[in-house]
Amino acid sequence: MENLVLKNATFFDSIQGKMVPGKDITIEGTKITNISNSDSTDLNDTNKEIDLSEKFIFPGFIDCHVHLESSSEVDWAKELMRKKQGAEYYVAYNNSLRHLRTGFTTLRDCGGADWGSPLKHSINNGTLVGPNLYVAQKPISQWGNQEFFGPRYLAKFVEEGRVLAGKNGVIEAVRDRKTKGSDFIKTMTSGGVLHGQESQLERTLWKSEELEEMVTEAHRLGMKVASHAHSTNGIQHAVDAGVDSVEHGSIVSEDSLEEMKTKGIFLVPTQTSKFNDKPELMKQLPPEIQQKTNLVDNAMIEHHKVAVQKNVKIACGTDAGVPGNPHGTSHLEIISYVKDLGMNEIRALQSATSIASELIGNKLIGSIKEGNLADLVILEKNPLNNISVLSDMSNYHAVVKSGMIVVKKGRLFLN
Numbered sequence: 001m002e003n004l005v006l007k008n009a010t011f012f013d014s015i016q017g018k019m020v021p022g023k024d025i026t027i028e029g030t031k032i033t034n035i036s037n038s039d040s041t042d043l044n045d046t047n048k049e050i051d052l053s054e055k056f057i058f059p060g061f062i063d064c065h066v067h068l069e070s071s072s073e074v075d076w077a078k079e080l081m082r083k084k085q086g087a088e089y090y091v092a093y094n095n096s097l098r099h100l101r102t103g104f105t106t107l108r109d110c111g112g113a114d115w116g117s118p119l120k121h122s123i124n125n126g127t128l129v130g131p132n133l134y135v136a137q138k139p140i141s142q143w144g145n146q147e148f149f150g151p152r153y154l155a156k157f158v159e160e161g162r163v164l165a166g167k168n169g170v171i172e173a174v175r176d177r178k179t180k181g182s183d184f185i186k187t188m189t190s191g192g193v194l195h196g197q198e199s200q201l202e203r204t205l206w207k208s209e210e211l212e213e214m215v216t217e218a219h220r221l222g223m224k225v226a227s228h229a230h231s232t233n234g235i236q237h238a239v240d241a242g243v244d245s246v247e248h249g250s251i252v253s254e255d256s257l258e259e260m261k262t263k264g265i266f267l268v269p270t271q272t273s274k275f276n277d278k279p280e281l282m283k284q285l286p287p288e289i290q291q292k293t294n295l296v297d298n299a300m301i302e303h304h305k306v307a308v309q310k311n312v313k314i315a316c317g318t319d320a321g322v323p324g325n326p327h328g329t330s331h332l333e334i335i336s337y338v339k340d341l342g343m344n345e346i347r348a349l350q351s352a353t354s355i356a357s358e359l360i361g362n363k364l365i366g367s368i369k370e371g372n373l374a375d376l377v378i379l380e381k382n383p384l385n386n387i388s389v390l391s392d393m394s395n396y397h398a399v400v401k402s403g404m405i406v407v408k409k410g411r412l413f414l415n
């Protein structure tokens with residue numbers, strides 16, 4: 001197989017936080033094998049050259065919070081009525097390609113059924129072309145809350161994630177996820193916004209000893225723990241137990257943020273899950289859910305601004321797939337960090353590259369380095385000068401996944 005040489009490249013060094021001009025990047029198979037000054041690369045017949053003068057190369061973007069089995073229909077019941085049992089694989093794969101098309105070469109699926117591990121392996125062994133997947137599969141639910149009698153979709157979700165009470169029940173559940181191929185554990189330490197009118201945000205059902213045991217057992221087995229938490233007490237509960245990431249973190253207190261900094265806990269903001277900038281969709285929600293949604297949406301912006309000021313580690317995550325939050329629009333999350341939260345462009349792009357790879361725990365993604373996977377986004381315009389260019393699809397010149405050019409000028413090529 002011929003090597004690919006990206007000539008005259010200007011790339012984003014996500015670790016140092018700066019653009020590096022005048023380099024040739026050699027790709028052999030799935031990896032970057034050489035980065036050298038443009039005038040010093042040995043060219044031979046086995047190399048295929050692509051001149052990238054005046055283009056801007058970024059590490060493939062990472063979304064740390066998606067739900068690939070759902071497709072963002074506001075009326076989730078409608079989506080479920082159309083879905084055939086067993087179809088989750090195809091729905092999830094198709095949704096993963098929407099992300100790949102827009103430069104997201106790695107996705108962390110934060111809870112679904114057990115299609116995640118087989119789909120991930122099918123991509124890893126080359127049966128399918130798709131983004132790198134990290135999957136939680138069935139979450140470990142707060143069994144005992146009233147959500148079981150809430151919306152149908154949620155009852156299914158909660159029932160599937162049921163565990164027995166007490167430390168042993170939690171240990172058993174973590175080992176069950178490990179056996180079934182989950183990469184990390186997803187749990188909840190607060191109620192949810194779209195989880196129905198009965199779901200109280202402040203409700204956190206785990207006893208501290210149960211949650212601490214979950215984290216200990218997961219870490220012992222090499223798995224991280226991501227906790228969904230909106231309410232102040234739910235977030236603090238997760239932080240006390242030493243989870244690896246707080247998902248949503250809408251009403252996070254300054255004390256929790258300080259402790260997150262000390263313990264190295266990541267915030268995954270899911271800003272694009274907000275409805276208050278989507279009035280047409282908001283109208284489709286029941287009034288009591290609109291009220292809860294408004295409260296959380298406003299809190300999310302204010303509290304996450306503080307997280308940015310305090311320099312808490314923020315990893316890009318969208319909640320794509322939940323109602324009103326379509327797959328393939330994750331670049332809006334990066335833009336919102338700059339426009340809504342006051343982050344600078346460098347840090348916003350690091351949140352979707354080097355910082356996200358740190359949360360996932362894979363140093364071979366999220367940065368352009370010799371030895372790393374050749375996952376790249378090649379852009380016409382530099383988002384460090386104007387972050388909004390990320391929402392212009394004509395700006396996406398190409399996407400490279402594991403050394404293969406999978407997108408050219410917005411079109412997918414999967415062979």
Ligand SMILES: [Zn+2]
Nearest residue numbers: 065067110319
């Ligand atoms: Zn989620």
